[in-house]
Amino acid sequence: MAGDLPAALTSADFLDFDRDQAALGQSLFYDTILSGNRNISCAHCHHPDFGTGDGLSLGIGEGGQGLGPDRTPGTDLSRIAKRIPRNAPGLWNLGARDLTVMFHDGRLSTSDLFGNGFNSPAEEWLPQGLNSLLAAQALFPLVAQFEMAGNPGENEVIGAVHDRIDNAWPILAKRVRTESDYGRRFVAAFDHIETPEEVTIVEIANALAAFMAIEWTSIDSPFDQYLAGDSAALSAEQKAGMDLFYGKAACSTCHAGPLMSDQKFHALGLPAFGPGRTRVFDPYARDVGRMGESNRLDDAYAFRTPMLRNVALTAPYGHNGAYATLDAMVRHHLDPGAMRYIWQKQDANLPEVPWLAATDFIIQSDRREMARQARSVPERGPDLTEAEIAQIVAFLNSLTGTTVDTPPFGVPAWFKP
Structure with a gap:
């Protein structure tokens, strides 16, 4: 419940x-x-x-x-x-x-x-x-x-x-x-x-x-309608996912409050790649997360909890976009160590850039840095069945606003990418 x-x-x-x-x-x-x-x-x-x-x-x-x-x-x-x-x-x-x-x-x-x-x-x-x-x-x-x-x-x-x-x-x-x-x-x-x-x-x-x-104010999703009193706004599967999100799965520990974020910083142990956002004195491509701002060792590899309205629209997921699907991101939260182990370079959506290819994954060859990051990987979360994982993903899809395709202004006709 x-x-x-x-x-x-x-x-x-x-x-x-x-x-x-x-x-x-x-x-x-x-x-x-x-x-x-x-x-x-x-x-x-x-x-x-x-x-x-x-x-x-x-x-x-x-x-x-x-x-x-x-x-x-x-x-x-x-x-x-x-x-x-x-x-x-x-x-x-x-x-x-x-x-x-x-x-x-x-x-x-x-x-x-x-x-x-x-x-x-x-x-x-x-x-x-x-x-x-x-x-x-x-x-x-x-x-x-x-x-x-x-x-x-x-x-x-x-x-x-x-x-x-x-x-x-x-x-x-x-x-x-x-x-x-x-x-x-x-x-x-x-x-x-x-x-x-x-x-x-x-x-x-x-x-x-x-x-x-x-x-991009969005407060009319099925979940928002449910919170406003419409008990029929969520499907049975979405309702079961909501119960897990705010109960057994403990997602709301961090995705808390009306904005679905505690606005704090947590280390998730996502697979490392890319140039990272380094500090001036960092000699290599790594991303230390919140520690780069706070200079506190306790903040190493921690990143801000994102808000979740319309999360189904914003793939890929994580501070570096490591996961292409909500299912994979949920599974990482449940077992970060196992997901890091099976993650493959091709899971990252990185358009080919030949002159940067040598450095895209160079951080993974640094044994000491990988050991430091491994120490920040959270422990396993609760054991969920395949059906329960699917229910949480269904709930996350219920956070999509019903009017996101009809915004007040839209894209100007003259915009040419």
Whole structure:
């Protein structure tokens, strides 16, 4: 029998955003104008066709071509120099009032540490006036070399980033506000903006946040309907899976509360591959997870608990996209050691990049690092039957919103990947 279920999410659980600003944010989200080389948009890694992700284990960022699993790594001098080190997370429900931390390692959180409302990689250089955690988050892909900024020597944005992170944002803001249509729209959407010259990166980030929050708030899944009082919203199999999720399987220990996340960090012992998100002094490709932010040994290889609304749409799963299916991810939670043992390199959805192939799995040849990671692998979970695993997967599918295919704004007709 299920334990205590969370309260139903309602519109009151989400921040209020302006729809005119959101409409402006939609254009910016799908426009390549915010990338250093004007060749990639936010949507290339977070597209609704792939559950607001990209369908890849590790993404292909700046320099790549195409969209989703068919995206290619580019050619000649413009080709990618590195895979994106972590899986592109979904963007569902990021406007929630109770959300306090973002990114797989939690390097962005609400905080008074630097006097601007956030603890972030920009520290005291993060600008004042950002209206939400989501707005702060929107700033960092723009100045990430392999995501949107480009490589040194290619454009003025990445050059400014390497001088100091906040030096790049005024360059992007000027680029946007001097485009006549954007300048006019900012004046119309923001009451405090009287001329395009007043537009800063803060208004750009706030517009992006307004769009993402309004576009991808999702609280109408069968599970949400059940929580709201519709006892017939779940099938018998989904109901049995819910009972396991909140009972015997103990999934809700971490996927807790209305957002289905404790917003904490846990080591799952996922198979290791890819470049990892390394610290400056790490000499090799590994990903230490939360420890890279906290510098606490207890946080080694731990990653943030993801929220689960629309999880069936956001494959592959894990901080590095190690598993292609919900079934495999559930099985890993139940027996991490066994799943690590049987995992194969071909299980990772990594488009072929010949010049990176030698390093894609190089971490697995480092015996000492593999031993360190093995010590963080959790113990086995409860023993479940095949039928019970199928029931949990059925429940996870019940978290898919009923209106995800009809969002308020949609993809602009002019967007060409």
